[in-house]
Amino acid sequence: MATNIFALKGPHIALCDLLKAEGVAESGGQGKMFVADGIVTVDGKVELRKTAKIRAGQVVECLGQTIKVLAAQ
Secondary structure, rough: EEEEEEEEEOEEEEEEHHHHHOOOOOOHHHHHHHHHHHEEEEEEOOOOOOOOOOOOOOOEEEOOEEEEEOOOO
């Protein structure tokens, strides 16, 4: 399972935008589909809100990839 580190540029990022930024989804629309299909977890729980605010310290998993979110530097 691949693990990526994502450093926030602000206080949060929308879940679908994070999936696109990390290359898990080819587009924001595809990211929204992944969320709607129930294949995205945030901190180990299925997340169904497409634009959920992802903050520092959270871990997102989708399609065998893990994204650890860090605070803005």
